[in-house]
Amino acid sequence: MTLDEILASLFPNGRDVKNQRGVLFGSGTLRSGEQALVIGVSDRTPLGVDEAARLSRYVLSSVESGKGPIVVVVDSDSQRMSKRDELLGLNEYLAHLAKCLLYADLNGRPTIGILYGHTAAGAFLATAMATRVLVGLPGADPVVMDLPSMSKVTKLSIEVLEAKAKSTPVFAPGLQNLSQMGAVHTVWDTSRPLVDQLEAVLRETTDARDRRDELGKQRGGRTKAADIAERVHDLALHTL
Template sequence: MDWNTLATTLFGPAHGIAQDGDLLHGHVTFDDAPLAVIGTTNHAPIGVRLALAQARHVLDTIAHHPRRPILLLVDTQGQQLRRRDELLGINRAMAHLGLSIDLARRRGHRVLGLVYDQALSGGFITSGLIADACDALPEAEIRVMRIPAMARVTKLPEALLTELSQSNPVFAPGVANYVAMGGVRQLWRGDLRQALREALAEAPTGDQRAIDGRQRGGRTMAADVIERVLAAP
């Protein structure tokens, strides 16, 4: 689903969300209450300029609209792989975006992520995954690394990783596997306005991903390790 169709479905044809290149931003009315919308489109590669632009809109919302909920629309191919962005400090720009979203949460803004198209690697980690909750449309594509790239990094055969991906969500791309691991809280099916309404009302303010992953069988050890670390003297 393209962003404008999604926005029209959620907020009506006069939604007020603007597209500036690969950047989406605007303030809409949902159930008679204001909502800030910030996101990306066109499978955007997140470089220094785009990361800082998103962070600017998050910080402006914090400054001028205290406690206003924020919806992050995610469609990204990951970080921009260019020498220029590396030299300009893409790692610091993306960290700034993540910290801005975290600041919004700490200042009382309910922050929701919605993967409506594609979400890959660092571009996803520093946006939707830092929200109070990250949901997705069923047709969305989510992955951190393709199996061939994973094989090069881990030095394990592709055939072995492919076999592991059949039974272990950690090794497999796909939105259903991210639901199983707890990275994605739930899929929005049917009435999208009702799904947003429920997400705004029910999304947790604490990090529940490890607990969800344990309950769903996708990440069986993460929550136990976290609990042991927190209980250590």
């Protein structure tokens, strides 16, 4: 589906979404008449300090002035690999954007990420992964870290990582693997109206509690994370 087709299927009652050099912002009308804030990254645009600052401003302004969900639509490159962005503190801008989305979600603006294209690395973490619920559309191509980069960090050969990726989703990119790990809540059916599936997700997820580790355990993609998180939580309670 193209971006226009996705937005039309999400908001058949009307939408006004602008695309300024790959940064999306605007609104869409839900069936209830409520307005959803729509932001995101399109056209495989890299996420730099300028884009992150603009998106953060839209999110924070919406908390002060509006209600309803925030829909984050993503087809990005990775973070912008430039000397300027790095010197300006790109990591802090990306972290700020992620925290703005979390802040909005905790203050009455449920955040729904919709991954319809590519995304990678810091741009992925600061947008789609910072939402309450992340859904994917068929054909989406998320990559937390590609295998060559992972090889440099872990000092393991590409061949070893490729072998591990066949049996362990943590080492493997792609929509199916991230779904098995629980990072992607569900993959939507593009033969059905997306508005129906958006409303279903909003009904199902009524609080901002992160359930990704539980989904990963249920799906066999991350078998230890949920148990470890529960143990840490219990230990923290006992030491207070």
